[in-house]
Each structure stands twice: as C-alpha cells, then as structure tokens.
Amino acid sequence: MLFSSRKPRSALSDLENFVNDLSGLLSSKDLDNVPKIADLRARLDSRLTDARDALVDISDQAAQRTREVAKAADTYAHEEPWRVVTGAVAAGVLIGYCLSRR
Template sequence: MTSVSDTISNTQGELERLVGDLRSLMSSKDFDSIPQIRQLRQRLDDGIDTVRDTAVRAAQDAASQARDAARAADRYAHDEPWRVATAAVAVGALVGFLLARR
C-alpha cells in the first residue's frame, strides 16, 4: 500500500518528466522557421508553470487533509476508546458470521 507522500512524489516526478519532454520538444531547432514560435513557447511555458504550481498545491492540500483526518481519527479513538472497541468487535463479528456462512 502506497502512502500519500509516495503518491505525491510519484505524481510530481511524472509531471516533471512530462514538462521536460514538452520543453525539449519546444526547444527543437525544427520549430525555428515558424515566426510565432517565441510567443507560442512563452505561452506554453507559462501554462506549464501554472499547471505545475496547481498540481503541487493540490497534492499538498490533499496530503494535509489526509493528515488532519488521521489526527481526528486518532483523537476520537483516544477520547472514545470503548466506542471504537465496540465498533471493532461488531465489525469482526459480522465478518466472522459472513465467513462462517460460506
């Protein structure tokens, strides 16, 4: 099972590879014969930077929300241990019952 930080790291790595591929394609000398290539390159660079920043920010927000949810669950388990234990026993009994019926 991959952690949130591993997923974020993998996503950022894939995004960086995509950006690198796109930049190397755009820096190709084959495009120099097109007069508007400088404007196109600038717009693409701006768009890539915007997408990268948005993706990184979204990944960081998701990781933060996951950490907050884990902290809330931990607090609840410490504040209400009997409820958590009762729920775990109930789920275990249900799973045992369903497996026994097979």
C-alpha cells in the first residue's frame, strides 16, 4: 500500500522519546544498590543535558530557517506576483491533467 494511516515519526521525536525514557530510568531508585551507579548517573545526566540542549538548538535553527524561507517566499510573491500566479496556474493545469487521466 502506498499510503499508510500511520503518521510518520521523525528522527527528532524518536530522539526526544529516547532522552525522556533514559531520564525516567535514571530517576528510578531501583538501581541505587548497584556499585558505581552514582558516577554512571552523573555522566548520563550530563550527556542527557547536552542532548536536550542539542535538541533545542536544532529546533531553534529549523524554526529560524523556516521563517527565513517564508519571508523570502513572501518577498518574491510581492515583487513578482504574475510569475507566482502563472506558476500556480501551470501547476493546477498539470495536476488537473494528471487526475483526469486516471
């Protein structure tokens, strides 16, 4: 089947889920009786903080890039409206032609 009813998950959301699961594991007190667990928890907690910071940075960069692209598209549409209209009409005709051939 070409299209699935399941929504695709992004690698970013998978990484966020992994970080949240690992954070929950670290907060569990079941592992307190294992030797050297405090050192391991400290290292993992530090790396989790770094991973969360990286996720925030990636998200901020993606949002900034999206705003830049949207502003560029808006500027282009205001400077060249007939080119945008012509492109939209051409795309509509092509899509209509393709759908009528079914």
